[in-house]
Amino acid sequence: MGEPLASRAAQAEEVIDRLSEAYPEPEISLDFSNRFELLVAVVLSAQCTDERVNKVTADLFEKYETVEDYASADVDDLAEDISSITYYNNKAGYIHDAAEKILDEYDGEVPDTMSALTDLPGVGRKTANVVLQHGHDVTEGIVVDTHVQRLSRRLGITEEERPEKIERDLMDGVVPEEHWKNYTHWLIAHGRETCSARNPDCDDCVLEDVCPSSKLDHDVDLADGSEW
Numbered sequence: 522m523g524e525p526l527a528s529r530a531a532q533a534e535e536v537i538d539r540l541s542e543a544y545p546e547p548e549i550s551l552d553f554s555n556r557f558e559l560l561v562a563v564v565l566s567a568q569c570t571d572e573r574v575n576k577v578t579a580d581l582f583e584k585y586e587t588v589e590d591y592a593s594a595d596v597d598d599l600a601e602d603i604s605s606i607t608y609y610n611n612k613a614g615y616i617h618d619a620a621e622k623i624l625d626e627y628d629g630e631v632p633d634t635m636s637a638l639t640d641l642p643g644v645g646r647k648t649a650n651v652v653l654q655h656g657h658d659v660t661e662g663i664v665v666d667t668h669v670q671r672l673s674r675r676l677g678i679t680e681e682e683r684p685e686k687i688e689r690d691l692m693d694g695v696v697p698e699e700h701w702k703n704y705t706h707w708l709i710a711h712g713r714e715t716c717s718a719r720n721p722d723c724d725d726c727v728l729e730d731v732c733p734s735s736k737l738d739h740d741v742d743l744a745d746g747s748e749w
Contacts, residue, residue, distance in 0.1 A: 523680045530695050532731065533678050537700055540707035547654050547706030549712060552578060552725045556631040556656040557588050557623070560641075561616055563648045569607045576604055588629045591620035615643025633657040654702050663688050663696065664705040668712030675716065675734040 524532075539703050541654070550571040553559040558578070565574045581602055600613035619641040623629060631652065632638055638649035645733045647666065653659040665684040673679045673687060678695060681734070696704050715722045723729050723736045 524677060526694055527585075529678050533691075533696050533704075536676055536678065536697070536728060537704065537707065539731075540711055541703070543727050544707050544710040547703050547710060549651070549706070550709075551575065554582070556652065557591075557620070558582055559656045560619065560631055560644070560648070560652050561578060561591070563651045564612055564615055564643050565603060565606050567608070567612075567648075573606065577606055582675055588620050588623055591616055592624050612643065618642040619644065631656060633659060635661050646688070660698075660702045663691050663701045665691075666705070666709065667718075668709045668716075669705055671718060672708045672712055672716055673722075675732065676728065677733045 530631065533660065551559070551562040551566060552575045553562050561581070562574055562578055565577065585594065585599075594617060596613050596617050600610050601616055603609045603613060606612060622641055623631060627637070632641075633653065633656075635646070635649050635653065638652055641644060644652075646662065647664055647709060650660075650662045650664045651687050653661055654664070663671075665688045670684055670687055674682075679687050679690045681690045691704070692698075692701065709729075712718075715726050716728075721736065723732070726732065726735075729735050
């Protein structure tokens with residue numbers, strides 16, 4: 522039987538209190554200067570590091586300056602421009618087709634609703650949440666990337682496994698709504714700095730004494746990098 526809701530909510534509150542002190546100014550690590558650039562960057566970031574995405578978009582955003590530029594681009598050329606990104610052929614097609622749809626249906630403006638965004642090619646709920654939060658200042662949910670997925674489970678805040686189920690679980694009385702946006706940034710920062718997938722630094726973790734997965738207290742094998 523899983524932990525009661527009240528226990529998980531209390532655990533989330535403790536985690537939030539500590540991480541908000543450790544990372545007082547959380548922010549998105551992707552570079553962009555407008556909403557469509559944000560959309561492009563988030564699509565590219567799937568299964569790819571933000572560092573790599575920022576290197577690619579530094580040149581990409583100089584070559585393609587408008588939504589019209591992406592919509593009129595040759596998809597093979599666009600794929601070549603992002604060829605160091607994972608799944609670049611698929612992503613080039615998504616970006617091109619999303620640009621066409623935005624031009625045709627939204628007068629060239631990135632839409633500001635979850636339903637409209639997730640109707641764009643290559644845009645799932647996670648991508649839509651990021652665009653809403655950082656492009657439109659609208660928070661409808663919690664962005665569940667690999668760090669949020671891994672840490673939320675390791676810390677005993679959720680037992681769900683799939684991102685959309687984790688998001689729904691966290692939103693359902695576990696993480697207060699006023700923290701939905703920053704919860705993601707705090708866990709990403711902590712996941713990058715301390716709680717990595719394969720070798721978490723439990724000795725230097727501000728959450729070690731409240732973490733049920735701590736290597737200091739439990740005989741846990743993380744060699745396979747599994748997300749518990």
